[in-house]
Amino acid sequence: MRDVAVIGVGLTKFGEIWDRSFRQLIVEAGSKAILDAGIEGKDIDAMYVGSMSSGRFIGQEHVGALVADASGFYNLHIPSTRVEGACASGGLAVRQGYLSVASGVNDIVVIGGIEKMNDVAGTSATETLATAADQEWEAFFGATFPGLYAFIATRHMHEYGTTKEQLAQVAVKNHANGALNPYAQYQKEIKLEHAINATMVAYPLGLLDCSPVTDGSAAVVLCSAERAKEFTDTPVKIIGAGQASDSLALHGRRDITTLDATVHAAQMAYKQAKVTSKDIQLAEVHDCFTIAEICAIEDLGFVKKGDGGKAIDNNITTRDGSQPVNTSGGLKAKGHPVGATGVAQIIEIVLQLQGRAEKRQIPDARIGLAHNVGGSGATCTVHIMEGM
Amino acid sequence: METLGIVSYGADIPRLRITAHEIASVWGKDGATISKGLGIIEKSVPSIDQDTATISVESARAALRRCHINPQDIGAIYVGSESHPYAVKPTGTIVGEAIGATPDLMVADYEFACKAGTAAIQTCMGFVKANMIKYGLAIGADTSQAAPGDALEYSASAGGAAYIIGKKNVIASLNHTYSFTTDTPDFWRRAERKYPSHGGRFTGAPAYFKHVTTCATTLMKKAGTSPEDYDYAVFHQPNGKFPVSVAYKLGFSKEQITQGLIVPYIGNTYSGASMVGLASVLDVAKPGDKIMVTSYGSGAGSDGFDITVTDHIEQLERSNAPSIKQMVDDKQYISYGVYAKLTDLLYWE
Amino acid sequence: MSVPRFWREIPQRYNLIGNKCEICSKVYFPPRESCPVCRRKSIGHIKDLKLSGKGEVFTYSIIHVSSGEFEEQVPYPIAIIKLDEGPMITAQIVDCDPDCVKIGMRVESTFRQIQQDGYTGALYYGYKFKKV
Structure with a gap:
């Protein structure tokens, strides 16, 4: 295994992007990443595309080839592979690209993540997201995706006394961060009482506890660490890449309020990176719902199990806290184009470690973590990065 | 001596109710007069997930809970209804599968307006008497329909009952x-x-x-x-x-x-x-x-x-399933608007 | 859901047929091909078991925004139920006010229509739960 670094990043604006298609979005993100890295098409050994459900959102499968074609690389015959793991598709694509470079098979790979979700009606988007759940034993019986995280929230409240106000604090914090991110879907702060009293989606989760339906794309260029400085002065090394699985259905888990896939992916990444949770200076965690951020910081070891709800009052996860979480605005405010999310999380950490995060910049950030979850926790990737 | 009769029985009545008064108020009629004239105070309404098949299954399961027979000994199921959920595709097979009586049995759906259920009892009596089957299951169930504004709208309701007919441990001889x-x-x-x-x-x-x-x-x-x-x-x-x-x-x-x-x-x-x-x-x-x-x-x-x-009725575990009185008393009232939604009056393409 | 996919699982959906590993006694619903605890030792020793349909609410939600199939039912309570035999199961709670559902509430299964494949397709039945 050899070291791997991120040498270029590219992001589209996240939101309801009515005038841009699936292929336009990913070509935009990919081109920005390639230009950022200073490479050309002929330098690329392979491409990986994370997309959860292009088949249901735009009626198009075979998007590995589509991306190679749309980006103009079809005539270079670059191998292009689509990777799917529900909302963790982006994180999985990054990890696949990482492994291919670490193994020595490839030197330079481009990883794109994309979802074009607004080309279908809202109900259809809800149904498509529910395919990340167990279709036969959850969705068939009326469980929605927010409903599954609501199950986690209800139980977390019951076991640990977590409150609806603490859930709302997560949304308020992430919107405050999103307000500083020019790529975010919602660049607007929200008030705590609005978050608490928002229209109910799946009790106890209201509308402002949920990440939105988003169009968007993100891309990164990975390169072997030994060659990274040929392309950039500020490469960011991936020092740990963990991944884990769990039961597809939430009701099959050891503990409803713990995402064991997060725990195991984190252990794998920490071990490889030779760091502990204490060493993580900032993190992008998978806050598809506010409760998910609370569980994530517990399962990643930032706080003790059950204490996640108090992290904001205790000044841990805020931008000026001890371990700032979701400085980009998170899925909540930045938006959640599912296949793009895992890649976009990596980008935020890279920008922070490179000192390019502008108004959101955390001073002296050196080690950061990106945590991407598929479904209600059946798939998880954790990447730990360090500036070179 | 063996007696031909009822071995067990069970019923199911959906818990939603709409009052005659509520229906009358929609159509500009006097609820008190109509209620008195028809002798109906209120009627049961199936919830969105209840139909003749679910009422039949719940009735049959209630009957089985009260007695100790092996569902595999049921040799025939006849379901009488004028509101079978499918026009073509039997309700009886759903019941047979749901109570564990399949596959060695005869099944058919009956229709004879409001007496299809008692016709099913007669059929089972014949098969049992002829020793062709050990037990027969006869069900009468409906989620009856009435045109909006029609006089039937005050009465057409939902519910059903199931009777196990046999010769052993008969609680009521026919x-x-x-x-x-x-x-x-x-x-x-x-x-x-x-x-x-x-x-x-x-x-x-x-x-x-x-x-x-x-x-x-x-x-x-x-x-x-x-x-x-x-x-x-x-x-x-x-x-x-x-x-x-x-x-x-x-x-x-x-x-x-x-x-x-x-x-x-x-x-x-x-x-x-x-x-x-x-x-x-x-x-x-x-x-x-x-x-x-x-x-x-x-x-x-x-x-x-x-x-x-x-x-033998003293041996039947009647309390293993709710009585008709309990089901009549366990109710939740709905408005005509909700009734219209549940009965598909609001359906449009 | 297509008819064959539904039909294949009628034993589970109508009658809660799970299975039990005869080696470690753990009960599974839906049934598993082998026991994830005993693994290869369990092959041939994992037997069908009809579950009682009795259990208690472990956690719950009230769905206000549903998929298309369930739109006419909102708001509806749904829960993860811990069955008395051990397995957890996700199902709707019916015949009560959404607000009455609580963690620890005793429930039992009831037979209901779960979905319709539009106005012309098949009707899919299965378990929901109600307060005991």
Whole structure:
């Protein structure tokens, strides 16, 4: 295994992007990443595309080839592979690209993540997201995706006394961060009482506890660490890449309020990176719902199990806290184009470690973590990065 | 000596209710007058996830919970309804699978307006008597439909009951049965139409009253009984008025019919109506009680049964399933708007 | 859901047929091909078991925004139920006010229509739960 670094990043604006298609979005993100890295098409050994459900959102499968074609690389015959793991598709694509470079098979790979979700009606988007759940034993019986995280929230409240106000604090914090991110879907702060009293989606989760339906794309260029400085002065090394699985259905888990896939992916990444949770200076965690951020910081070891709800009052996860979480605005405010999310999380950490995060910049950030979850926790990737 | 009769019974009544008053208020009528005229206070309404199949299954399961028979010993299932969820595809197979009676059995769905359920009992009696099957399961269940604004809207309701017919551990012997049948089109629903049509006052004298009266009279003649021999009598109950008036005409008293008269509280459950009435009687019956049941199905016919409750009813675990009274009392009222949603009145393409 | 996919699982959906590993006694619903605890030792020793349909609410939600199939039912309570035999199961809670559902509430299964394949397709039945 050899070291791997991120040498270029590219992001589209996240939101309801009515005038841009699936292929336009990913070509935009990919081109920005390639230009950022200073490479050309002929330098690329392979491409990986994370997309959860292009088949249901735009009626198009075979998007590995589509991306190679749309980006103009079809005539270079670059191998292009689509990777799917529900909302963790982006994180999985990054990890696949990482492994291919670490193994020595490839030197330079481009990883794109994309979802074009607004080309279908809202109900259809809800149904498509529910395919990340167990279709036969959850969705068939009326469980929605927010409903599954609501199950986690209800139980977390019951076991640990977590409150609806603490859930709302997560949304308020992430919107405050999103307000500083020019790529975010919602660049607007929200008030705590609005978050608490928002229209109910799946009790106890209201509308402002949920990440939105988003169009968007993100891309990164990975390169072997030994060659990274040929392309950039500020490469960011991936020092740990963990991944884990769990039961597809939430009701099959050891503990409803713990995402064991997060725990195991984190252990794998920490071990490889030779760091502990204490060493993580900032993190992008998978806050598809506010409760998910609370569980994530517990399962990643930032706080003790059950204490996640108090992290904001205790000044841990805020931008000026001890371990700032979701400085980009998170899925909540930045938006959640599912296949793009895992890649976009990596980008935020890279920008922070490179000192390019502008108004959101955390001073002296050196080690950061990106945590991407598929479904209600059946798939998880954790990447730990360090500036070179 | 082996007795042919009822081995167990169960019923299911959806818990949603709409009052006659609420319906009347939508159509600019006086609820109190209508309620009094029909003898119906309120009716049951199926929830969005309840239909004749679910009511049949829940009734059959209730019957099985009360006795100790192996569902695999059920050799036939007949489900009588005029609101089978499918026009083509049996309800009985759903019941058979859901109670674990498949695959060695006979199954068919019946339709004879409000008496398809009692026709199913007669069929099971024949097979059991002929020793072709050990037990037969006869079900009458409906989620009956009524056109918005039609007089039937005040009565057409949902519910059903299931009877296990056999010769062993019989709780009520079926001593005699008799049917009176003519071709009398008093009420019908044409193929592919959503709501039934009816002959208004023609549904009375030449239809309900003629058939029920003749059937009951002939049955008593065959059985050698007279009205005072019965502890309970159950007549088909399309509303609260007809069964009372036919009972008095035949010489039965209010005391004999009250226990089996459920229609004022849940409306007309069609194929389930006389069977739910009988279930209410069996909920309280004691050994030796004599019961007469006379169903009526438009089109038209009546099935009569002369029944004697046996000592074995004391062994039946009646409390293992809710009584009719418990189900009548467990209710939740809905508005006409919700009723319209649940009964598909608000459907558009 | 297509008809064959539904039909294949009728034993589970109608009658809660799970299975039990005869080696470690753990009960599974839906049934598993092998026991994830005993693994290869369990092959041939994992037997069908009809579950009682009795259990208690472990956690719950009230769905206000549903998929298209369930739109006419909102708001509806749904829960993860811990069955008395051990397995957890996700199902709707019916015949009560959404607000009455609580963690620890005793429930039992009931037979209901779960979905319709539009106005012309098949009807899919299965378990929901109600308060005991």
